[in-house]
Amino acid sequence: xxxxxxxxCRSPSAEGFFLNALQExxxxxxxxxxxxxxxxxxxxxxxxxxxxxxxLSFGVDISGLRARKVSVPDFDEFDMIIAMDxxxxxxxxxxxxxxxxxxxxxxxxxxxxxxxEEVPDPxxxxxxxxxxxxxxxxxxxRGLLKDVEERxxxx
Numbered sequence: 001x002x003x004x005x006x007x008x009c010r011s012p013s014a015e016g017f018f019l020n021a022l023q024e025x026x027x028x029x030x031x032x033x034x035x036x037x038x039x040x041x042x043x044x045x046x047x048x049x050x051x052x053x054x055x056l057s058f059g060v061d062i063s064g065l066r067a068r069k070v071s072v073p074d075f076d077e078f079d080m081i082i083a084m085d086x087x088x089x090x091x092x093x094x095x096x097x098x099x100x101x102x103x104x105x106x107x108x109x110x111x112x113x114x115x116x117e118e119v120p121d122p123x124x125x126x127x128x129x130x131x132x133x134x135x136x137x138x139x140x141x142r143g144l145l146k147d148v149e150e151r152x153x154x155x
């Protein structure tokens with residue numbers, strides 16, 4: 001589960017990039033994905049038009065995704081919950097139920113350089129911020145896929 005604040009820029013883009021990378025994997029049928037926001041501002045909305053346009057320029061179509069708010073049952077449904085930044089990571093830790101086995105990590109932990117530490121929110125900026133977000137997510141989601149493949153291969 002990919003999580004940002006409103007679920008219209010970073011987390012749906014991360015889901016789209018991960019799904020794109022997952023298509024190349026032999027484990028594609030074993031992995032389910034979703035994205036959500038820690039806030040419910042945009043529930044039911046499509047991703048931001050700038051996010052859709054930029055992701056599409058990378059060959060990633062996120063137009064079919066719809067925003068939703070993260071919920072307590074997500075901690076049982078998903079074994080990995082990936083936050084885009086420290087604020088959302090902390091929000092997830094606050095709502096995480098006791099005994100949850102879900103792993104909560106930052107997206108950029110899977111980036112080859114792990115820098116910057118967060119996926120910057122491009123919402124209030126220009127198109128260059130969306131491009132930078134997509135560049136980071138393209139690399140980070142491939143790193144995440146490698147980690148998932150290694151874990152699944154050990155089962």
